[in-house]
Amino acid sequence: MVRFVHTADWQIGMTRRFLSPEAQARFAAARIDVVRRLGRLASDEGCDFVLVCGDVFEHDQLTPQTLRRTLEALRAVEVPVYLLPGNHDHLGPMSVWSTSLMSEELPDHVHVLDRPGVHEVRPGVEIVAVPWQGKHPQEDLVGPVLDDLSDPAEGTVRVLAAHGIVDLLDQERRHRAAIPTDVLRSSLDSGLVHYVGLGDRHSRTEVADGIWYSGAPEPTAWREVSPGDALVVEVEPPASGRGRGTVRVTPHHVAAWSFVTVERRVDGDADIDALDAELAALPDKDRVLVHLGLRGTLGLAQHARLEELLARHEDVLGALHRPPQHSDLVLAGDDDIAELGLGGFLASAVEDMRSMAGTGDQPDPEDEAAFAAGRPDDGSSARDALQLLYRLARGGAR
Structure with missing residues (x-):
């Protein structure tokens, strides 16, 4: 076994x-810190090695500091580590794997699976590697490697390490290099x-059965399902002859960061209170990235209160991401602005903004913020301006 x-x-x-420079620095550090946690998991579970099935690095243009910190984290792992090049860090003349830093400073127990085919871990244990040679392969990479294999010696455990989408998850057939699931099943x-x-x-x-994506050990996007895990895998070869062995897979959560989606309707103070409590209850807020989408109808005072509490939470959270295309808050009523007793030019400006705010125009979905300098006036920017005016006038009255 x-x-x-x-x-x-x-x-x-x-x-x-969408991350601030401060949050980005911590987010980047977390992707290296998790390597040490994976090493501790391997030691605690009595594992023989760690297998990384592609995309160790996001791209090839990394600073020496990032590479050396990664190697230092790998140096702390007490078992052999096998790294498979994927589409983000594929092999090639400009690859991160071809740099002198990697060739000279890679720890002895860390191995790059840079050759297709069988790599012996120890007698009786083999990894069959399928590394990426370029970013856009035009055909399946796995099938030819399996075709070249001879049967393993009796009692030998073989693990296939590959990277890419399987055809079962590529229903629209967008990927020429999709891995045929039937071929994988047949090999098992x-x-x-x-x-x-x-x-x-x-x-x-x-x-x-026996075919798994581990997922990313630190999440990368809100659309992911069950990210932040690593798998501890136990494999026993068949008792005799050929055929399937026994496989046991146990997920372990290792992530420090989390992506949370909050989509709510807010139509009054009670809904604002509930949203405030929900955000306040999030654990480890400085490592939580919230994607916020709000819809509803609020008075101007309520809208201003909402913005104030969101600004307060944003100071604590890893990020509070509010794409304008995911929000649709409507201003209702005239009483809030009328209470301020504005006159003259301001009163005229308020009427213009109120008229525009009621148009329902939405900003360009590609815009990251509700306001951008130089963008044409629209309903969203008018609502933002009314909120700001209300908050400033209310503060001045105090």
Whole structure:
């Protein structure tokens, strides 16, 4: 029996445009910190090695500091580590794997699976590697490697390490290099391999018996399902002859960060209070990235109160991402602005803004913020201006 950690998609060097510089620095550091946690998991579970099925790095243009910090984290892992190049960090003359820093400073127990085919971990344990040679392969990479394999020696455990989408998850047939699931099943049934470890899908996914995506150990987007895990895999070869072995897969949560989607309707103070309480109850707020979508109808005072409490939460959260295309808040009533007793030019401006705010115009979905300098006036910017005017006038009256 062999036991190992299956992980993938570390995406070290990833950036996210909605993060502040301070949050981005912590987010980037977390992608290296999780390597140490994976190493502790391997030691605690008595694993023989760690297998990373592609996309160790987000891209090839990484600073020496990022690479050296990654290598330092890998140096702390007490078992052998096998790194498979994927689509983000594929092999090639400009690859991160071809740099002198990697060749000279890679720890001795860390191995790059840069050759297709069988790599011996120890007698009786083999990894069948399918590394990416370029970013856009035009055909399946896995099938030809399996075709070249001979049967394993009796009692030998073979693990296939591959990267990319399987055809079952590519219903629209967008990927020429999609991996045929039937080929993987056939290889397992015949005993050519005994487990298929995949990378590329950041959500933990069991494709079929013995075929798994581990998902990313630190999440990368709100759309992911069950991210932040690593898999401890136990494989026993068949008792005699060819055929399937025994496979046991146990997920372990290792992530420090989380992506949370909050979509709510707010139509009054009670709804604002509930949203405030929900955001306040989030644990580890400085490592939580909230995608917020709000719809409803609020008075101007309520709208101003909502913006104030969201600004307060934004100061604590890792990020509070509010794409304008996911929000539709309507201003209702004239009483709030009338209470301020504005006159002259301001009163005229208020009427213009109120008229425009009621048009329902939405900003360009590509815009990251509700207001952008130089963007044409629209309903959203008018509502923002009314809120700001209300808050400033109310504060001045005090």
